[in-house]
Amino acid sequence: MAELAAPPLRRPAIWPAHLYERLAGGLLALPAMVLMALLLVGPVMAVVLMSFTDYQLGAPAFAWIGADNYLALLGDRVFWKSLGNTLLYVAIVVPASVGLGLGVALLVESRDSLRGFYRAVFFIPVMATLIATAISWEFMLHPQFGLVNLLLRAAGFGAQNWLQDAKLVLPVLATIGIWQSFGFNMVLFMAGLTAIPRHLYEAAELDGARSPWSRFRLVTWPMLGPVTLFVVVISGIRSFQVFDTVQVLTKGGPNKHSEVLLYTMYAEGFEFFRSGHAAAIAVVFLGFVLLLTLLKTWAIERQVHYR
Amino acid sequence: MAQVLLRSIEKSFGETRVLKGIDLAIEDGEFVSLVGPSGCGKSTLLRIIAGLEHQDAGSVTIGSRAVDGVRASDRNLSMVFQSYALYPHLTVAENIAVPLRMRELDMWQRLPLLGRFLPGAGDRLRHIGAAVDDAARMLDITHLMDRRPGQLSGGQRQRVALGRALVRRPDAFLLDEPLSNLDAKLRVHTRAEIAELHRRLGATFIYVTHDQAEAMTMSDRIAVMMDGALLQVATPDEIYNNPADIRVAGFIGSPQMNLLPVRQDHDGTVVVQTARLPLHVSTPQPGLTLGVRPEAVRVAGHGGALQGFVRHIENLGSELFVQVGDTGAADRIVARLEPAEGRHLCVGMPVGLGFDPARTILFGEDGRRVPAEAMTGAVPAGRGLVHG
Numbered sequence: 001m002a003e004l005a006a007p008p009l010r011r012p013a014i015w016p017a018h019l020y021e022r023l024a025g026g027l028l029a030l031p032a033m034v035l036m037a038l039l040l041v042g043p044v045m046a047v048v049l050m051s052f053t054d055y056q057l058g059a060p061a062f063a064w065i066g067a068d069n070y071l072a073l074l075g076d077r078v079f080w081k082s083l084g085n086t087l088l089y090v091a092i093v094v095p096a097s098v099g100l101g102l103g104v105a106l107l108v109e110s111r112d113s114l115r116g117f118y119r120a121v122f123f124i125p126v127m128a129t130l131i132a133t134a135i136s137w138e139f140m141l142h143p144q145f146g147l148v149n150l151l152l153r154a155a156g157f158g159a160q161n162w163l164q165d166a167k168l169v170l171p172v173l174a175t176i177g178i179w180q181s182f183g184f185n186m187v188l189f190m191a192g193l194t195a196i197p198r199h200l201y202e203a204a205e206l207d208g209a210r211s212p213w214s215r216f217r218l219v220t221w222p223m224l225g226p227v228t229l230f231v232v233v234i235s236g237i238r239s240f241q242v243f244d245t246v247q248v249l250t251k252g253g254p255n256k257h258s259e260v261l262l263y264t265m266y267a268e269g270f271e272f273f274r275s276g277h278a279a280a281i282a283v284v285f286l287g288f289v290l291l292l293t294l295l296k297t298w299a300i301e302r303q304v305h306y307r
Numbered sequence: 308m309a310q311v312l313l314r315s316i317e318k319s320f321g322e323t324r325v326l327k328g329i330d331l332a333i334e335d336g337e338f339v340s341l342v343g344p345s346g347c348g349k350s351t352l353l354r355i356i357a358g359l360e361h362q363d364a365g366s367v368t369i370g371s372r373a374v375d376g377v378r379a380s381d382r383n384l385s386m387v388f389q390s391y392a393l394y395p396h397l398t399v400a401e402n403i404a405v406p407l408r409m410r411e412l413d414m415w416q417r418l419p420l421l422g423r424f425l426p427g428a429g430d431r432l433r434h435i436g437a438a439v440d441d442a443a444r445m446l447d448i449t450h451l452m453d454r455r456p457g458q459l460s461g462g463q464r465q466r467v468a469l470g471r472a473l474v475r476r477p478d479a480f481l482l483d484e485p486l487s488n489l490d491a492k493l494r495v496h497t498r499a500e501i502a503e504l505h506r507r508l509g510a511t512f513i514y515v516t517h518d519q520a521e522a523m524t525m526s527d528r529i530a531v532m533m534d535g536a537l538l539q540v541a542t543p544d545e546i547y548n549n550p551a552d553i554r555v556a557g558f559i560g561s562p563q564m565n566l567l568p569v570r571q572d573h574d575g576t577v578v579v580q581t582a583r584l585p586l587h588v589s590t591p592q593p594g595l596t597l598g599v600r601p602e603a604v605r606v607a608g609h610g611g612a613l614q615g616f617v618r619h620i621e622n623l624g625s626e627l628f629v630q631v632g633d634t635g636a637a638d639r640i641v642a643r644l645e646p647a648e649g650r651h652l653c654v655g656m657p658v659g660l661g662f663d664p665a666r667t668i669l670f671g672e673d674g675r676r677v678p679a680e681a682m683t684g685a686v687p688a689g690r691g692l693v694h695g
Contacts, residue, residue: 207406
């Protein structure tokens with residue numbers, strides 16, 4: 001059969017074989033690399049670089065000021081307030097929207113009837129533009145003639161100034177965030193639930209897992225591991241990005257009680273034109289997002305894919 | 308250990324009647340195979356016994372207890388699934404321990420980390436650990452205990468699934484095509500092991516398969532199912548040599564039984580093509596079919612009841628299967644020969660075929676057996692070869 005073997009590929013004699021292959025591979029990957037550099041890595045690098053300058057939006061020149069922007073952040077009361085508020089917001093929204101999404105998904109999947117209807121209804125807030133729904137929320141939460149206070153008064157409770165009360169404003173924003181995002185989590189969980197083999201539940205039944213709770217612990221929860229991890233990380237990143245509702249409803253008020261990272265960055269960059277300062281906040285924000293992503297890939301991914 | 312009794316089990320999925328009144332008594336300690344082509348309802352029947360599916364009519368009794376309306380987890384049965392259905396997040400040891408943990412520990416004792424410190428948990432955990440070790444030793448998987456199912460081969464997973472089934476002593480073991488995901492060699496090996504396991508445990512085994520070879524090699528009795536009905540329940544020998552129905556004859560045995568249309572002469576003698584066979588059917592019957600196993604067909608140089616040409620020879624080393632065509636019958640007739648007997652044969656050669664009358668079977672128009680008397684007087688003693 002030796003005469004049937006293909007003749008060796010001809011290549012320019014000046015190139016050693018492995019170098020030639022590398023070059024060809026590199027050339028083939030080049031267009032994608034260029035696009036990634038231009039569209040993904042480039043802007044991030046630009047922001048990082050800008051955070052080391054005193055650049056102001058529209059200014060003709062800038063100077064390198066080293067870590068001054070970051071040092072200024074360290075001493076900035078508003079930044080710390082904003083970071084704390086953001087973390088609190090994330091700490092409320094992530095568990096609640098993940099838990100609610102999982103709970104509703106389990107309820108909807110447990111029955112055959114109206115499954116599509118529930119899925120559509122709970123998904124509407126996800127599809128709707130948040131700016132538009134935020135305006136509806138503003139009407140509903142209006143202290144005098146908002147629907148919420150009208151109902152509370154009718155039921156004999158006291159009315160609240162939802163968006164101007166220092167204690168209430170962040171929980172209210174978090175509630176809107178939960179309302180807006182749990183439908184998305186629900187859809188992801190429903191997809192995860194339908195992917196669990198039925199045989200596992202049957203095996204669990206024969207193995208004596210009698211209660212819904214023991215079936216959940218033995219089969220559903222472990223099998224949802226990869227989905228849950230994904231949902232937690234996505235919810236975390238999305239709630240770190242909270243901006244629309246703050247911009248429409250409170251503008252960070254009252255007295256910075258609803259100031260969040262992205263809003264602070266926006267205000268610094270586009271209202272006070274301190275682009276360098278805003279870039280430093282953006283880098284801090286990116287750091288948190290990166291942290292979540294690393295957490296996903298390194299720490300937990302190995303725990304939820306059972307290999 | 309217990310007897311399993313099925314009485315007129317009926318089941319329909321929508322318009323389709325999957326089970327049409329199944330009656331079956333499985334003795335304590337017996338190994339019974341439910342065998343039939345896919346879609347015959349055998350898996351549904353097993354799932355009804357398990358309690359995973361509910362019958363529309365009829366009753367299931369396990370031991371002395373009627374279990375209709377009793378949920379699967381209360382029926383004290385173990386099941387091995389075709390897909391093995393192992394818990395992918397648990398190690399082999401934890402997988403095998405699940406049935407015991409679920410039954411012997413309460414909800415709080417099952418809690419991770421904390422549960423083991425609760426009163427009573429320690430003793431029970433030690434007992435569970437010992438039982439798991441026993442099961443693992445019996446199946447020779449002690450070296451795999453810390454792995455997860457994803458790191459195991461198909462055969463190893465199958466053993467873990469068996470281990471999970473036998474770690475506690477259920478009333479009966481239900482096995483749903485447990486070997487169908489294994490390669491051919493491992494399948495042959497494992498079926499011997501399962502049969503040995505059954506002998507060692509002495510427990511009731513109900514085994515679903517579409518593979519007649521598995522059913523033949525492992526079972527005390529075989530229940531052949533087709534189109535939602537039991538055609539015959541008998542020992543492997545009986546099923547092979549005395550099939551009660553033409554569909555049983557066609558399904559059991561490989562290569563399958565030769566089936567030839569025959570007619571009756573005016574005196575009741577059975578005639579194939581033009582050759583009179585030394586077989587006699589007293590009552591006139593239309594549409595008779597003659598069944599002959601390949602090993603009951605004799606190939607002669609010429610003469611014999613039928614003449615044809617060798618069309619193909621399958622040489623399996625220990626035996627030859629000779630396919631003879633152009634005999635006037637629609638299908639080729641297959642004969643099993645010793646390699647020495649068939650050495651002189653080649654494709655295209657004209658041959659004559661004879662049948663051992665004592666080993667032929669007649670089926671009526673409805674597919675059921677028709678009694679026939681062999682007219683031994685017509686045949687030279689000790690030869691059993693029919694020459695027309």
